[in-house]
Amino acid sequence: MARNRMISINDQPGQTLASFHPPNEVVKVGDLIFWVNNSNVAHWPAPSAKPEDQTKWLPYQIPGRTADQEPAASQSISFDAVPKTGPKVDYVCSLHPEEKGSITVT
Numbered sequence: 001m002a003r004n005r006m007i008s009i010n011d012q013p014g015q016t017l018a019s020f021h022p023p024n025e026v027v028k029v030g031d032l033i034f035w036v037n038n039s040n041v042a043h044w045p046a047p048s049a050k051p052e053d054q055t056k057w058l059p060y061q062i063p064g065r066t067a068d069q070e071p072a073a074s075q076s077i078s079f080d081a082v083p084k085t086g087p088k089v090d091y092v093c094s095l096h097p098e099e100k101g102s103i104t105v106t
Contacts, residue, residue, distance in 0.1 A: 002030040002078070007045075007101065009037045009062070009093075018043060018093070020101030028106055032076040037062040045074070045101070046094040054094045061095065079105045 008021045018039045027033060035045055035058075044061035046054050054061075063072045082105045083089055093099040 002032060003028070004076070005031050005033045007033065007035045009035055009039050009043050009099075011039045017096060017099050019099065020045075023100075024088075024102045024104060026104045026106060027079065029081055030078060032078050033103065034076050035062055035074040036071050037064060037073070038071045040064045042095060043099070044094045045091050048090040048092045048097075048100065052094070057091075079103070082106075 005025055005027050007025050009018050010021055011018050018041075020035075025033065035043070037043055041064045042061040044054050045057060046052075047056055050056070057077045058074050062074045065071055079089070087105050089103045089105065091101055091103065
């Protein structure tokens with residue numbers, strides 16, 4: 001049975017970059033992955049092999065927190081099979097490529 005998985009995007013105190021938590025999410029084929037942006041700026045997770053292909057996973061960036069400080073969430077994505085590149089998929093924020101994470105599909 002597919003499960004919902006959440007990856008949080010969090011500001012780092014004293015740093016300009018945010019981080020993904022967990023940095024490596026382990027999912028099963030068919031699980032739904034959501035990113036929740038707790039940061040004050042927009043982020044756009046994309047495969048690190050081609051971060052310029054921003055819409056491969058999400059059609060739009062995830063906006064920063066709203067005026068009432070509610071985090072913004074992405075639509076879900078799902079891996080229907082282990083990717084051809086192997087079970088580990090590295091990703092970056094296409095707006096801030098130094099922000100990195102990975103998803104391991106089992």
